[in-house]
Amino acid sequence: MWQTNDEALESIAIGAGILGTGGGGNPYTGKLRAKEVLKQNGPVTVVPVDELSDNEAVVCVGGIGSPTCDVEKLRGLESYHALRAIESYSQIKATALICNEIGGGNSFEAMIAASSAGLNIVDGDGMGRAFPELQMKTFFIYGAPYVPMSLCDEKGNVVYITEALNAKWVERLARASTVQMGCVAAYALNPMSGKQIRDTAVPGTLSLTFRIGESVRKARLQHEDPVAAILRTHPGKILFEGKITDLERQTTGGFARGRVKINGLNNFLGELLEIEFQNENLIAMQGESILAIVPDLICIVETETAEPITTEMLRYGFRVKVLGFPAPAQLTTPAALDVVGPSAFGYDLGFTPISI
Amino acid sequence: MWQTNDEALESIAIGAGILGTGGGGNPYTGKLRAKEVLKQNGPVTVVPVDELSDNEAVVCVGGIGSPTCDVEKLRGLESYHALRAIESYSQIKATALICNEIGGGNSFEAMIAASSAGLNIVDGDGMGRAFPELQMKTFFIYGAPYVPMSLCDEKGNVVYITEALNAKWVERLARASTVQMGCVAAYALNPMSGKQIRDTAVPGTLSLTFRIGESVRKARLQHEDPVAAILRTHPGKILFEGKITDLERQTTGGFARGRVKINGLNNFLGELLEIEFQNENLIAMQGESILAIVPDLICIVETETAEPITTEMLRYGFRVKVLGFPAPAQLTTPAALDVVGPSAFGYDLGFTPISI
Numbered sequence: 001m002w003q004t005n006d007e008a009l010e011s012i013a014i015g016a017g018i019l020g021t022g023g024g025g026n027p028y029t030g031k032l033r034a035k036e037v038l039k040q041n042g043p044v045t046v047v048p049v050d051e052l053s054d055n056e057a058v059v060c061v062g063g064i065g066s067p068t069c070d071v072e073k074l075r076g077l078e079s080y081h082a083l084r085a086i087e088s089y090s091q092i093k094a095t096a097l098i099c100n101e102i103g104g105g106n107s108f109e110a111m112i113a114a115s116s117a118g119l120n121i122v123d124g125d126g127m128g129r130a131f132p133e134l135q136m137k138t139f140f141i142y143g144a145p146y147v148p149m150s151l152c153d154e155k156g157n158v159v160y161i162t163e164a165l166n167a168k169w170v171e172r173l174a175r176a177s178t179v180q181m182g183c184v185a186a187y188a189l190n191p192m193s194g195k196q197i198r199d200t201a202v203p204g205t206l207s208l209t210f211r212i213g214e215s216v217r218k219a220r221l222q223h224e225d226p227v228a229a230i231l232r233t234h235p236g237k238i239l240f241e242g243k244i245t246d247l248e249r250q251t252t253g254g255f256a257r258g259r260v261k262i263n264g265l266n267n268f269l270g271e272l273l274e275i276e277f278q279n280e281n282l283i284a285m286q287g288e289s290i291l292a293i294v295p296d297l298i299c300i301v302e303t304e305t306a307e308p309i310t311t312e313m314l315r316y317g318f319r320v321k322v323l324g325f326p327a328p329a330q331l332t333t334p335a336a337l338d339v340v341g342p343s344a345f346g347y348d349l350g351f352t353p354i355s356i
Numbered sequence: 357m358w359q360t361n362d363e364a365l366e367s368i369a370i371g372a373g374i375l376g377t378g379g380g381g382n383p384y385t386g387k388l389r390a391k392e393v394l395k396q397n398g399p400v401t402v403v404p405v406d407e408l409s410d411n412e413a414v415v416c417v418g419g420i421g422s423p424t425c426d427v428e429k430l431r432g433l434e435s436y437h438a439l440r441a442i443e444s445y446s447q448i449k450a451t452a453l454i455c456n457e458i459g460g461g462n463s464f465e466a467m468i469a470a471s472s473a474g475l476n477i478v479d480g481d482g483m484g485r486a487f488p489e490l491q492m493k494t495f496f497i498y499g500a501p502y503v504p505m506s507l508c509d510e511k512g513n514v515v516y517i518t519e520a521l522n523a524k525w526v527e528r529l530a531r532a533s534t535v536q537m538g539c540v541a542a543y544a545l546n547p548m549s550g551k552q553i554r555d556t557a558v559p560g561t562l563s564l565t566f567r568i569g570e571s572v573r574k575a576r577l578q579h580e581d582p583v584a585a586i587l588r589t590h591p592g593k594i595l596f597e598g599k600i601t602d603l604e605r606q607t608t609g610g611f612a613r614g615r616v617k618i619n620g621l622n623n624f625l626g627e628l629l630e631i632e633f634q635n636e637n638l639i640a641m642q643g644e645s646i647l648a649i650v651p652d653l654i655c656i657v658e659t660e661t662a663e664p665i666t667t668e669m670l671r672y673g674f675r676v677k678v679l680g681f682p683a684p685a686q687l688t689t690p691a692a693l694d695v696v697g698p699s700a701f702g703y704d705l706g707f708t709p710i711s712i
Contacts, residue, residue, distance in 0.1 A: 085518075155521050159529055162441075163514035173515055176532035 001051075002207070003043040004111055004121075009034055014216045015209030016107035017308025018230060018323070021297040023256075023280035024104025024130030025063050025070045026310060033075065034108040034115075041115040047096060049124045049203040052194030057092050059083055059191050060126055060139065061113045062100025064151070064174060065184035067279055067312040068249065068256040070105060078152045078186035079109045080116040085150035085158050086188040094191055098122040100137065102205040103130025103280070104310055109186065121206070128202030128328035129297050132255055132279035134174055135167035136340045138330045139192065142200040146170050150188050153181035175254040183254060202328045208234065216306050226306035227321050236325035237356045239284055239291045240273040241266050241303065244318045249311070255279050256311050260300075262320060273322060275300070277311050282345050284322060292354045293347065295327035295340045324354045357407070358563070359399040360467055360477075365390055367569030372463035373664025374568050374586060374679070375561065377653040379612075379636035380460025380486030381419050381426045382666060389431065390464040390471075397471040403452060405480045405559040408550030413448050415439055415547050416482055416495065417469045418456025420507070420530060421540035423635055423668040424605065424612040426461060434508045434542035435465045436472040441506035441514050442544040450547055454478040456493065458561040459486025459636070460666055465542065477562070484558030484684035485653050488611055488635035490530055491523035492696045494686045495548065498556040502526050506544050509537035531610040539610055558684045564590065572662050582662035583677050592681035593712045595640055595647045596629040597622050597659065600674045605667070611635050612667050616656075618676060629678060631656070633667050638701050640678060648710045649703065651683035651696045680710045 004012070013031040016024065038044065052058065061079040063070065087093055094117070097110040102125040114121045126137035140146045146167035151159040151174050159177045164170045178185045192200075212233050219229035227238065242262040249258035257278050264271035273291070275284045281298035284291040292298045300309045303319040331340055332353065342349040360368070369387040372380065394400065408414065417435040419426065443449055450473065453466040458481040470477045482493035496502045502523035507515040507530050515533045520526045534541045548556075568589050575585035583594065598618040605614035613634050620627035629647070631640050637654035640647040648654050656665045659675040687696055688709065698705040 155525075156519055157521060157525055157529060158517070158519035159533075160516040160518060161514070162516060163512055165511050165513060169511075169513055172536045173513060173533050176536045177515075177529050180528045180532045 002046050004038065004046060005043050006035060008210055011213030011217060012107055012206070012209045014213035014308065015211065016102065016104055017310060018212050018299050018301070019205065019209055019297065020103025020130040020308065020310060021280045021299055022277050022311040023067055023132060024101055024106040025067055026312060027104050027107065027308065029071060030105025030108035034111050037112045037115050044111050044114045045120045046123045046206055047120045049122060049198055049201055052122065052197055054194045056095045056194040057191035058096045058098050058122055058194065058197050059086060059094040060098050060100050060189040061186065062106050062109050063184065063186050064134065064178050066251050066254060066256045067104065067310055068251045069183035071312050073182055073184045074154070075184060076154055077112070077116055078154055080113040081152040082150045082186045082188035083113045083117060085152060086148065086190060089148055089150060089160055090190055092191045094119060096120045096122055098197060098201060099125035099206065101125055101127040101130040102209060106130060107206065107209055122197060122201070123206045124197065124201040124203040125205045126201060128205055128331060130280050131340055134171040138202055139200045140167040141336050141339050144192050144196045144200050145190055148190050149174065151177055151185055153185045157181060179254045183251065202330050220305060227301060227323070230306055230323065234325060235356055236323050237354065238321055239298070239324045240264065240322040241268050242273065242320065244314060244316055244320060247314050247316060249314065260314050262322065265319065275322070278345065279311060283347065290349070290352065292324040293342050293349065293351060294345060295331040295336070296354050297325040297327065299323040299325065326353055326356060358402050360394065360402060361399050362391060364566055367573060368463055368562070368565045369569065370572045370664065371565030371568035372458065372460055373666060374655050375565055375653065376459025376486040376664065376666060377636045377655055378633050378667040379423055379488060380457055380462040381423055382668060383460050383463065383664070385427060386461025386464035390467050393468045393471050400467050400470045401476045402479045402562055403476045405478060405554055405557055408478065408553055410550045412451045412550040413547035414452045414454050414478055414550065414553050415442060415450040416454050416456050416545040417542065418462050418465050419540065419542050420490065420534050422607050422610060422612045423460070423666055424607050425539035427668050429538055429540045430510070431540060432510055433468070433472055434510055436469040437508040438506045438542045438544035439469045439473060441508060442504065442546060445504055445506060445516055446546055448547045450475060452476045452478055454553060454557060455481035455562065457481055457483040457486040458565060462486060463562065463565055478553060478557070479562045480553065480557040480559040481561045482557060484561055484687060486636050487696055490527040494558055495556045496523040497692050497695050500548050500552045500556050501546055504546050505530065507533055507541055509541045513537060535610045539607065558686050576661060583657060586662055586679065590681060591712055592679050593710065594677055595654070595680045596620065596678040597624050598629065598676065600670060600672055600676060603670050603672060605670065616670050618678065621675065631678070634701065635667060639703065646705070646708065648680040649698050649705065649707060650701055651687040651692070652710050653681040653683065655679040655681065682709055682712060
């Protein structure tokens, strides 16, 4: 068990930017919101998955929308309201909360709601990274129910999806409401038992964001290479290094979609990398050659500081390193690859894990 | 009190086509569905608004979507499922049902659900015609609550909207889900008391559709002019007569939107009428001159038979008469005109009632 103090939030924001693989909402605004709420209500205790008793009622909360809108639209306690809404619908009081996805601003959403409600949060999440769509959660892939869910916006609108053909239909319906709500909203899922969390969550990911962020901050202070520090803390590799020279980005269908081109520098001089994204980075290609593809993580960081650059912050001229990390084991089973593998994003490609 | 037998359904389909003012869903497919359900479960008793006791729990059910999709997409008992869903959410058993709008196929939706549930229906509705958007109900204009509502599709998806800024937000959110559901769905509103129905509904409209339809069928049998028979039964006027010569129609944003041009015949030879519609006919214009505008009713009927031609059935070559009817009094108060008057549809025009 550990507590999310102010220093921890600084580190989590960096680690969340890395594991967000480009998405999950803006970690900087998420951090500011978390700081404000935690200043009022006190820090939140982080409980390991293994210490959950079976009769816990763990509610997953998170933000939904486009990261491009997330940095433009003020948010408040929508995730807390979504928590109260699902408690009201299910008639079950939550005993703890868990992140929907560990990436980006979503690392803070459960914390914000938990601080407001006086609850603990679980050290884990439902993706082990960030993914753009709701059905892409390990909770659902491994059998936890995808309905009911509540969806709230900052205006006070509340929608429930209580029956759906499958988790993908929950995504379709929630996304359509989210677009109306201004392309950013928050949701909460039906309470899960301790056993359901142990069986389906990716454990330890909040601690991991903290450790990654700590290593970066320490390296910066000591004038060491923060990218090397990341890779020592969380095994991965440098896929590419260069300068962003082109960017296409649209807010369409409730997502930020596009591609970014990076011209090589140093060891990669004369080479070109293209990354396609749907909120999160999906594929990193050099011509026909695929360097990394979902569900593996593709993270763009600023070369000197290792500051993660999320999809909505990409722009011409950034000097960046592109890092690749293997997906958590829960994302590479055949059942998971059906939902989060290359074909789920429209690529007619199998999943080839990166070698590190 | 009267009962909806097979013959009554034939008449209601015609009257519903007239009061639908172009929309409300296809009355022919609505009639076929009602016949099938009533054959299985028996006819439905129609209860006057005045005979409702205060402690009734009257649920409004209806279809939502684009009429163009309504004739292409098979439907079943979605409105019955929406009824059961709102009963489950509100924990109140319905004692009777009422039409959301009296026009088109929606005249049959409450009947279908009522027959399935063994309930009566109220002789009235929430519009006194058909309108394209949910917030345009007299229920809401005169103070009945617009949340919670349930929304169901034929696939088994169920969505609730339980809090909303206003009735227009219910429309936005429900429309977005409806588009995902295939542009046709059914909904049910929170149960209303007998007093709420008496205070807010447009009474007697189901009987009116029946009487209009009876007059048309009788005139046809007796080789009399069925259009004249309509106008004797329900005071209105012939706005125009001609041939449909041009049609623009798009399914966009969950509605059928467009305009139809009618070249004059007989008394109107050499003249041109244009009608704009959003599911329902909104405005009938001859050049700069406005012959009729919402909330007054603009109805296109086949010249010889007086068969109503709804928006989705319009096509080149139909010989038609265009009828105008004054809106019910509930739709022409200042409060109502804010919601269903010309400006609510984007026309920078005041409401000028037709003279008959």
